[in-house]
Amino acid sequence: MGNKTETEMTTGRFWPGLILGLILLAACQPDVESEGAADADGANAEKAEDDTPAIPVETSVASRGDIYAMYSGTAPIEALAEAEVIAKVSGEIREILVEEGDDVTSGQVLARLDGDRLRLELMQAEANLRKLQRDYQRNVDLKKRGLISAGDFEKIKYETEALEATYNLARLEYSYTEIKAPIDGVVAERFVKIGNTIDANSVTFQVTSLEPLVAYLHVPEREYRRIERGQAAVIEVDALQGKEFQAAVTLISPVVDPATGTFKITVEVSDPSRQLKPGMFGRINIVYDMHAQALQIPRGAIIDEAGETSVFIVEDEKAVRRVITTGYAKNGHIEILGGLTGSEKIVVVGQTGLKDGSKVSIINVVEAEESSASNNTFE
Numbered sequence: 115m116g117n118k119t120e121t122e123m124t125t126g127r128f129w130p131g132l133i134l135g136l137i138l139l140a141a142c143q144p145d146v147e148s149e150g151a152a153d154a155d156g157a158n159a160e161k162a163e164d165d166t167p168a169i170p171v172e173t174s175v176a177s178r179g180d181i182y183a184m185y186s187g188t189a190p191i192e193a194l195a196e197a198e199v200i201a202k203v204s205g206e207i208r209e210i211l212v213e214e215g216d217d218v219t220s221g222q223v224l225a226r227l228d229g230d231r232l233r234l235e236l237m238q239a240e241a242n243l244r245k246l247q248r249d250y251q252r253n254v255d256l257k258k259r260g261l262i263s264a265g266d267f268e269k270i271k272y273e274t275e276a277l278e279a280t281y282n283l284a285r286l287e288y289s290y291t292e293i294k295a296p297i298d299g300v301v302a303e304r305f306v307k308i309g310n311t312i313d314a315n316s317v318t319f320q321v322t323s324l325e326p327l328v329a330y331l332h333v334p335e336r337e338y339r340r341i342e343r344g345q346a347a348v349i350e351v352d353a354l355q356g357k358e359f360q361a362a363v364t365l366i367s368p369v370v371d372p373a374t375g376t377f378k379i380t381v382e383v384s385d386p387s388r389q390l391k392p393g394m395f396g397r398i399n400i401v402y403d404m405h406a407q408a409l410q411i412p413r414g415a416i417i418d419e420a421g422e423t424s425v426f427i428v429e430d431e432k433a434v435r436r437v438i439t440t441g442y443a444k445n446g447h448i449e450i451l452g453g454l455t456g457s458e459k460i461v462v463v464g465q466t467g468l469k470d471g472s473k474v475s476i477i478n479v480v481e482a483e484e485s486s487a488s489n490n491t492f493e
Contacts (some may be wrong), residue, residue, distance in 0.1 A: 168475035171464035173428055176411045176456040181442045181449050183403035185337050189329040191349070193392045194382070197297050199224060199319040202290040203232065207310045212319075214304050218295040224319055225306065229291035232284070239284040243277045250274040299323040302392075327383050327390055329361075329398055332376040340402045341366060347381050349396040359383050359390060363400060403442075409454065410447040415462045416440070425454070426461040426468050433461065433472040 205227035212224050253270045256262040302322040306312060329349065333341060347361040365380035381398055383390065390396075415425045416438075423440055426433045438453030454460070459476070461468065468474070 166473055168431065168473045169433075169464060169468060170477045171426075171428070171433075171461045171468070171474045172478045173459040173476050174412055174415070174462045175459060176409050176450060176454060177447075178407045178409055178456070179447075181405050181408040181410060181447070182401045182444075183442045184399045184401045184444075185333060185340065186397060186399050187331045187333065188395060188397050189331050189381075191327050191329055191351075191383070191390055191392055191394045191396055193299075193322045193324065194326055194328050195297055195299065195323040196302070196392070197299075197321050198317045199293060199296060199321060201227070201293055201312050201316045201318050202314060203227065203287060204313045205229065205291060205311070207306050207308050207312065210304070210306070210308055212301050212304075214301050216301045217299075218301060218321060219298050220295055222295045223292045224295055224301070225293040227291040227293070227312075229288055232288040232291060236281075236284040236288045239277070239281040243274075243281045246270075246274050246277050293318055295319075295321050297321055297323055322392055324388055324390075324392075325384070325386070327385060327392065328364075329381045329383070329396060331379050331381060331398055331400075332371070332374065333379055335370045335375050335377060338370070338377060341379060341400060342402075345400055345402060347383075347398055347400045349381070349383050349390075349398050351390065351394050351396045353394050354389055357389065359385055359396075361398070405442065405449060408441065409450045409456050411450055411454070411460055412462050413443060413446050413448045415460050415465065416448060417465060426465045427454075427458040428461060428474055428476060431474060433465075433468045433470065433474050435468075435470040 207225055208228050209226040210224070211226075212218060212222075218224065250270050253262055253267050257264075257267045299321040300323075301319055303320040304318075305320075306316075306318045312318065341363060343363055343366055345363045347363060349359045349361050350356050351359070361381050361383035363379055364382040367378040370377045379400075381400070411425065417424050417426070422437050424435050424437045427436050428434070436453055436458070439451040441449035441451045443449060461474070463478075464474075
């Protein structure tokens with residue numbers, strides 16, 4: 115009973131080995147179920163990415179045009195020359211020959227005063243002078259013949275010269291009954307009416323010269339080295355729907371105001387059409403540099419983040435962020451100095467929510483602007 119058979123002994127040795135072999139075999143088999151799950155996850159992720167809706171954007175391409183750097187400021191338009199017309203004698207206004215808006219020239223009669231009294235005084239002075247001149251001429255003949263003393267002759271000579279002065283003064287006073295324009299220009303205001311009695315030194319009209327007109331700008335001293343006489347300028351006037359007028363810098367003050375840190379410059383504008391009026395406000399743009407045929411894009415495409423200036427361009431239906439270097443800018447455009455070649459499709463609408471690699475769909479292409487507005491861009 116105590117001895118085991120050979121068959122029993124063999125069977126006892128076989129089962130442990132078989133179990134160990136099955137365990138090792140199971141460990142060496144690949145995890146088919148895990149691999150299948152991973153493949154399914156990858157496929158689902160790729161499908162999810164394909165199903166992500168594209169972000170609609172609008173694009174534009176860069177354009178080329180001249181772009182300017184300038185100093186801008188606002189100031190009222192003023193007349194270079196204007197004058198109040200002052201009555202030099204008192205009297206009643208008898209006649210008015212011009213109205214507001216009329217063109218006048220220097221010396222033109224604008225109005226006439228009642229000159230009856232002054233005319234009589236002039237006639238009296240003239241009569242007295244003629245009588246004394248005859249007396250003087252007789253004394254000249256007497257002096258030649260030695261029939262009059264030197265003292266008497268000098269006395270009559272002096273009286274004649276004094277009366278000539280009185281006559282000339284009376285004639286001058288009478289001439290003042292005609293009120294005349296002191297400068298060429300246009301009648302800006304009339305302050306008198308027919309029948310008004312005015313005193314000497316009363317203001318009767320204002321005459322303003324409309325050619326040329328000027329604007330005075332007070333520019334910060336940091337701009338002093340950039341502003342020069344003769345530089346071109348453009349004046350925009352809102353009252354005339356933003357119409358532009360060509361101008362130029364004509365004077366630059368040699369001193370800086372220590373109280374404001376500014377210096378005064380004079381900009382002269384020519385307006386033969388007379389659309390500009392003194393008192394209108396204008397934006398004065400003084401051009402001090404120009405880049406010819408510069409590469410430009412719409413300013414709205416620019417993104418400033420983390421200290422970098424960039425734009426999104428579209429490549430293979432994906433948004434690609436491109437860091438750029440910019441230059442002068444104005445009127446909705448900005449100069450590109452680096453980062454773009456000019457052929458890229460630049461996102462100009464819809465870029466706010468984009469990320470690098472975002473799927474996009476171009477819904478409208480904004481054509482490059484080759485208009486005169488693009489070719490005359492200011493900073």
